[in-house]
Amino acid sequence: MPEKPVLFKIRRQASPAQKAYWEEFELAWHAGMNVISSLMEIARNPLTRDGKATTPITYDSNCLEEVCGSCAMLINGKARMACSALVAKLEQPIRLEALSKFPIIRDLSVDRSVLFENLKRVKAWVPIDGTYDLGAGPRLTMEDQEQAYPLSRCISCCCCMEVCPQFNRQTGFVGAATISQVRLFNTHPTGAALKRQRLQALMGDGGIQECGYAQNCVEVCPKDIPLTRSISEVGGAVMKQAIGDLLRR
């Protein structure tokens, strides 16, 4: 275990309009440090490595248990959650940067609302009649539950979109997370009522055909969601529906 000081290089940017720059920080080593606890330490003592006063780092975080999806950033170039990035397991200096494919807000904080907009576009919900008491839901086998549950653990961190070569302004690709949610809701007995509309939303520009099968998404997913499997299943369904629509015309 390293017991010498821990070195951080952090890419800072005061606002979207201003230029980015790097700052270095040196922290005393202690067991159990992770990237978030280090950022908290910098806030308690906002001095750069050469002793210059600076501002605490702006970053997104909330649960610190890797379940809220807030603290995704680039750590040594890799998209991942900062709370579960243990300093002892990272190469130094530890480089921290904001995710690169989302509008920057400040320092390590970005705007990922695009994912929530995409979820609206594909109607990622079960269309229930109302919240009054209508009795139990549909029965599900243990297997069905075991297939749905992992898909439902997506934390909307957007790492899969960050690492996808096709996720960019030119393609407008919705990205793996949204496609996987389509699979989740299309396989739910009641959710399937909107199946056609969801698949329709994934046709055309920015839809599922933009996927280039780079498979980066499934590699980077912190929750090990079978994203490529989702893409291939939903892709097949979109294709089938598109052909059906064509023949029906």
Added chain:
Amino acid sequence: MAPNPNIAVVGGGLAGLAAVIKIAEMGGHVDLFSVVPVKRSHSVCAQGGINAAKNLKGEGDSPWQHFDDTVYGGDFLANQPPVKAMCEAAPAIIDLLDRMGVPFNRTPEGLLDFRRFGGTLHHRTAFAGATTGQQLLYALDEQVRRYESEGKVTKYESWEFLSAVLDSRRMCRGICALDLRSMEVRTFPADAIVMATGGIGAIFGRSTNSVVCTGSAQSALYQQGCYYANGEFIQVHPTSIPGEDKLRLMSESARGEGGRVWVPKNAGDRRDANSIPETERWYFLEEWYPKYGNLVPRDIATRAIFKVVYEHNLGIDGRPMVYLDLTHIDRATLDRKLEGILEIYEKFVGDDPRVTPMKIFPGMHYTMGGLWVDYNQATNIAGIFAAGECEYQYHGANRLGANSLVSCIFGGFVAGPSALNYARNQSSATTNGHFEAERKRQEEINAGLMRAEGSENPFRLWRELGELMTKECTVIRSNKNLEQADGNLVEFLERIRRVNLSDRSMWANTSFAFTRQLYNMLQLARVIAQGARLRDESRGAHYKPEFPERDDKKWLKTTKAYFAPDVDEPRFEFEAVDISLIPPRIRKY
């Protein structure tokens, strides 16, 4: 009379979203405010499950039994009628969540599976793996997104509540909020508001709570005249994973599925856990509480662990930790029912709990206290309603595991319609000068903060606050120390006036937003410390060795704190508890 009122809901966790759904369904419009995108709210951290007496295991469970367990578990401090209503509503809430698509674990027949939790002898807890809160929050989030796409809900994410806008009759007419990006202060008119701003863990520095659980909004309302009830009742969860930045929760479901708590019988036993033979392990909970074993309620398990560690000096390696052991359970069962939490332990500690017993210790987890509300979830200020952890209503002196999720959703389901009905019966305000006045008041506070030329770092001050509160206001309390702690809090309130914001920019300035929260945390901390000082008895989570017994004659009462602006500190009143349904009896597990 507004036929389609506009309701401001503050907070997008389970309680807030539950209120939003009801209001939208009943024809109201909602402005939904949250400091984080609502899908990232703290409700995601709830792990083990949600209670409802569905009686699907042939055990003769019933809503009445659930009600009795809850009231008894809470040491009779909760008003009984709303608790009964919650327990009666719980089975239909589970059905609704099931219809919304929550992937609850199933039995071979395809029905919902239930597990055991603390403080009951029944299998009453429905669960989705060990990430039940996440799954529930997502289900509600999806329904709210549906209403958002229909124009019935407008989200204001990344906005922080600063205060309620009160008119000259002290009726609530809207809220004043801060845009956490542009730092703009704005007022939003509303016909009623629902507060659902969650827990207060940050007051204790490190806790199992998320970063946003500061209690700042509740404190702001308390300072504006809302009663804050039972603040001294703080739940310390027996099993958390100590960490640098937070205490990560290790769900009670680990014990619900058979996990056993033990320490080596011999102090200083340095052997690896797995090589300590059965005969040299002390399963103290099973020994002390043969009926409930490892599933005694949280306050009891926490005090037992404290006793073993600090009185018997039997913490692992002499350190404040005990074992929570799952290694006797087969891997497939663990993965099917507990994977989410095992993964957390593995990722953050580095050991596999399927093979190695986990090392855990109690950590601050939940506040039973909160904004005072009536049975319609209305606070004492007209037009302000509250639901979820930020109010006090359902858990008495100690909350049972897996009751928080059901109280959030039930509370939201009551608060939403109550707020809407209230709004429909109100005439609109005659003047609106109070909006401008409130905005100016908040902007002046902000300007003062930006101007301050002191030397106090708010994050360091926060750490001191957390250490003080954890030491004096959690498991074991004494009057002398509580008095001293309150004195320290007064000093902290002085020191925060001499703050130095190292960041004075007007864009996404987190130090600035945090310092405002910290001021409110300090004010609320005094309510907790003084409330604990006043209550000379032991009840539920409030344990004072000087007064080791429950004293129903003097203290079967709700504590109600209110803010006295002239002296800048809390004052207290006490209110009788409604015990009309179950007569109090001695609580002994």
